[in-house]
Amino acid sequence: MKIGIIGCGHMGGAIAKALLLEAKNSITVGAPRAPHLSVSASQKKRLSWLTDNREVARKAEVVIIAVKPNLAEEVLRELAPELKKQLVISVAAGLTLASMVKWSGGYKRIVRTIPNLPAQVLEGLTVWKAAAGVTQADKKKTAAVLASFGGEIEVKRERMIDWAVVSGSSPAFVAAFMESLARVAVKGGFSQKQARQLALQSVFGATCYIAKTGVDFGELKKAVQTKGGATEAAFKVLNDKKWQQALESGLIAAKNRCQQMGK
C-alpha cells in the first residue's frame, strides 16, 4: 500500500514503523521536519518525507492524519482539494466524523480511530468507525493498517468511540496497580529493580494466563481466593473500599469527558 502519514510524532512515527514492517508498504511522511525513525536500511528505502502535505495526499492511496487534534481542521482543509479516491484514517482524539467530513469539503471516505499508547510497541487496541462513504474494500484496508500495530475493533455507533477510554486510559490504571504492587514489594525488602520486575511479570503473566486459558475474569478472581487464604484477605479489604465500583466510576467519568471534548 502507498501510505501517506501527515504528522510524524509519537503516534505517526509508531504507525510508520509498524507499517514499514510489511514489505509491500511504502510511506511518505508529511511533516515540517524530517522524521527520525529507527528503522532498518531496507525499510528506509520505502520511507520518504515531504513538507508539502498536499503532495503526500496526491501520491497516497491511504492518508493517515496523525497531527494534534487542534491542527486537524487546518490539515484537512489543506488536503480537501486533493481528496479524490484516497481512504483517510484519522487517529486524532475527540474529532467527530461529521467535523472531519465538513473540513474535508464533504469527502466521506474517512475513518475515525482511537488507538492507545501500546500501539507504540505493536500491542495497541484501536477502536474505529467509518463514515458513510467508506467502501467494504476501504474497511479491509483500515483493518489491515490498524492490525499492523495491534488489535482493532470496528464499532457501529460513533458514540461507542468515547467508551474506548476503557483501553485508552487503561495503561494509566494498570501502571497505578503495578505501582502499588512494587511499593508493597519494596516495603517487604525487595530492591526497586526487583519490585519492578515483580510487578511487570505479575501483570504480564496474569494477562498471558487469562488469554491462553480463556478463563472468565470473575471465575479466576474466585479461583485464586482460597477460603481463609491470603488473596481472600486482600479482597475483604478491597471490597470494603468498593475498589471495583470506584474504578468503573472513574472510567465512566473519562468517557463523559471524551464526550464533552468531542467536536
Ligand SMILES: NC(=O)c1ccc[n+]([C@@H]2O[C@H](COP(=O)([O-])OP(=O)(O)OC[C@H]3O[C@@H](n4cnc5c(N)ncnc54)[C@H](OP(=O)(O)O)[C@@H]3O)[C@@H](O)[C@H]2O)c1
Ligand atoms: N500519543 C498517543 O499515545 C496517542 C494515542 C491516541 C491518539 N493519539 C493522537 O495522535 C495524534 C498525534 O499525537 P502525538 O502524541 O503523536 O503528537 P506529536 O508527537 O506532537 O506529533 C504530532 C506531529 O505533527 C507534526 N505537525 C505539526 N503540524 C503539522 C502539519 N501542519 N503538517 C504535518 N505535520 C505537522 C508535529 O511536528 P512538529 O513537532 O515539528 O511541530 C509533530 O511531529 C493526536 O491527534 C492524538 O490525539 C495519540
